[in-house]
Amino acid sequence: MKRLFKSIVIAAAMSALALTVVGCGKKEEKAAEPAANATAAAPAPKTIVFASDATYPPMQYTNDQKEIVGFEVDVIKAAAEKAGFKAEFKNVAWDGIFAGLATGKYDAISSSVSITEERKATMDFSDPIMPIEQILVVAKDSKATDLAGLKGKSIGAQIGTTSYLVVKDVKGFKAIKTYDEVGLAMEDLVKGSIQGVVADSPVAVEYTTKKYSDKIKIAGVLKSDKVENIGIAVKKDNKEVLDLINKGLAAIKADGTFDKIKEQHQMK
Amino acid sequence: MTESRKIDVGEGAAIPNKNDWGLFNAWMISIVGAIVAIIYLLVVHPNPYMRLLTYLGDGIVITFEVTVTSIICACAIGLITGLGRVSKNKAINLVASTYVEIIRGIPLLVQLFYIYYALGRFLNVHDLTAAIIAMSVCYGAYMGEVFRAGITAIDKGQSEAARSLGFNGKQTMFLVMLPQAWRTILPPVGNEFIALLKDTSLVSILAVSDLLRRGREFSSETFLYFETYTMVALVYLVITLLLSKGVSIMEARLSHYVRR
Numbered sequence: 001m002k003r004l005f006k007s008i009v010i011a012a013a014m015s016a017l018a019l020t021v022v023g024c025g026k027k028e029e030k031a032a033e034p035a036a037n038a039t040a041a042a043p044a045p046k047t048i049v050f051a052s053d054a055t056y057p058p059m060q061y062t063n064d065q066k067e068i069v070g071f072e073v074d075v076i077k078a079a080a081e082k083a084g085f086k087a088e089f090k091n092v093a094w095d096g097i098f099a100g101l102a103t104g105k106y107d108a109i110s111s112s113v114s115i116t117e118e119r120k121a122t123m124d125f126s127d128p129i130m131p132i133e134q135i136l137v138v139a140k141d142s143k144a145t146d147l148a149g150l151k152g153k154s155i156g157a158q159i160g161t162t163s164y165l166v167v168k169d170v171k172g173f174k175a176i177k178t179y180d181e182v183g184l185a186m187e188d189l190v191k192g193s194i195q196g197v198v199a200d201s202p203v204a205v206e207y208t209t210k211k212y213s214d215k216i217k218i219a220g221v222l223k224s225d226k227v228e229n230i231g232i233a234v235k236k237d238n239k240e241v242l243d244l245i246n247k248g249l250a251a252i253k254a255d256g257t258f259d260k261i262k263e264q265h266q267m268k
Numbered sequence: 269m270t271e272s273r274k275i276d277v278g279e280g281a282a283i284p285n286k287n288d289w290g291l292f293n294a295w296m297i298s299i300v301g302a303i304v305a306i307i308y309l310l311v312v313h314p315n316p317y318m319r320l321l322t323y324l325g326d327g328i329v330i331t332f333e334v335t336v337t338s339i340i341c342a343c344a345i346g347l348i349t350g351l352g353r354v355s356k357n358k359a360i361n362l363v364a365s366t367y368v369e370i371i372r373g374i375p376l377l378v379q380l381f382y383i384y385y386a387l388g389r390f391l392n393v394h395d396l397t398a399a400i401i402a403m404s405v406c407y408g409a410y411m412g413e414v415f416r417a418g419i420t421a422i423d424k425g426q427s428e429a430a431r432s433l434g435f436n437g438k439q440t441m442f443l444v445m446l447p448q449a450w451r452t453i454l455p456p457v458g459n460e461f462i463a464l465l466k467d468t469s470l471v472s473i474l475a476v477s478d479l480l481r482r483g484r485e486f487s488s489e490t491f492l493y494f495e496t497y498t499m500v501a502l503v504y505l506v507i508t509l510l511l512s513k514g515v516s517i518m519e520a521r522l523s524h525y526v527r528r
Binding site: 122179 | 385388389392394395473475477481484485487488489491493
């Protein structure tokens with residue numbers, strides 16, 4: 001009898017604990033936001049830490065010296081020089097990169113982030129760096145020129161990208177696969193596991209002209225009625241960092257440095 | 269026959285005690301807690317949790333598929349490997365031992381990458397097939413060790429008695445040794461099943477649309493990381509607990525004639 005009573009008490013305590021944990025989780029989430037805002041109000045940082053998913057040539061990738069390099073990295077470095085802040089890059093996996101920004105693990109994301117309305121709801125964006133397009137990449141011998149040409153086939157894109165959003169709601173594919181890195185999607189396309197990859201224009205050009213130029217090709221541009229721009233994402237209401245970045249970007253665009261970097265990287 | 273021999277493998281999820289049918293044990297509290305939490309979330313916050321659970325639906329099916337198929341294949345591979353490991357034939361023994369040695373020395377994550385991306389250049393296997401092959405080959409090696417331990421744990425007198433009664437080697441193994449070993453190895457094999465189920469979350473790196481991958485897709489789109497991973501964790505917990513209960517029931521069935 002005593003044992004039964006004891007177990008009832010324990011069970012009740014456990015379930016109460018379980019419920020409070022679930023409840024707390026919700027509250028903590030809300031409580032975290034104002035606290036984070038308080039840190040953002042601290043004096044302007046001299047060093048801005050940028051998170052980059054360095055698996056995205058030619059925009060940002062790691063070279064053989066294990067340094068994060070690429071077009072966007074050069075743009076940020078040039079902007080930093082003009083606006084007087086120090087840019088530091090941190091290699092962060094794409095999936096979860098936005099969660100890290102929200103929790104304050106870094107100040108900004110420089111990872112070819114497309115500016116979308118959905119993202120604007122949870123973070124702020126710098127002025128656009130440049131427009132990009134969504135490109136369909138297929139095997140060299142494929143006849144498809146658009147998504148409709150791949151009906152009944154498998155298609156891939158990187159997880160959580162605008163490229164994935166383009167194909168997500170299109171019906172008629174055998175499978176839509178999401179990859180952690182765009183390179184793995186291209187690898188699967190080369191292997192023949194999937195028949196198409198949708199990717200940002202700079203990346204699509206890079207893979208079809210350099211890495212796998214003999215195996216895959218650009219099938220076509222996926223036309224959209226909206227212009228897609230990439231920009232730097234910062235935590236919501238982090239005005240100090242945003243202003244510094246915008247100041248730098250405006251300066252390099254005004255004096256021609258931006259175009260020079262574009263030329264260096266052979267970007268259109 | 270006296271108390272059956274136990275081989276003690278202390279890691280992995282706990283298999284509930286087969287004799288404990290009381291209301292208040294760790295298993296009962298965990299499963300009721302998990303199910304209550306899921307229902308609570310679905311009822312109190314149908315948006316986004318209902319949407320989330322619907323989105324995860326086919327991922328749960330894929331996770332289930334990979335787990336069941338891999339368990340069946342891994343058991344077969346494990347049995348063959350275990351028999352090879354106790355074989356008196358030097359060549360067979362060496363092949364089985366080397367297989368176990370190599371596979372156990374390579375992380376499962378690397379094996380998955382290897383089979384899908386490295387070997388993929390030569391033989392193009394479907395992502396789901398690659399996932400199942402990698403899981404089966406890996407867990408086959410681990411289970412082979414469990415089978416070997418189970419067979420060697422049987423008293424030597426058993427095989428000697430069988431042989432002196434005129435059983436040949438095969439009959440001794442399949443009619444005398446294995447039926448006894450099966451009972452001893454069920455708990456550690458059950459542990460491997462549960463570990464395998466949990467490790468199927470690794471196949472999401474092959475872009476297999478399993479439970480974890482579906483969760484990642486959902487969270488990367490909606491930015492609802494807390495909500496998504498809470499639900500993913502709870503669903504995994506429920507599946508794991510059900511599986512461990514299943515193993516426990518099987519264990520109780522198999523040991524019904526053990527005197528205590």
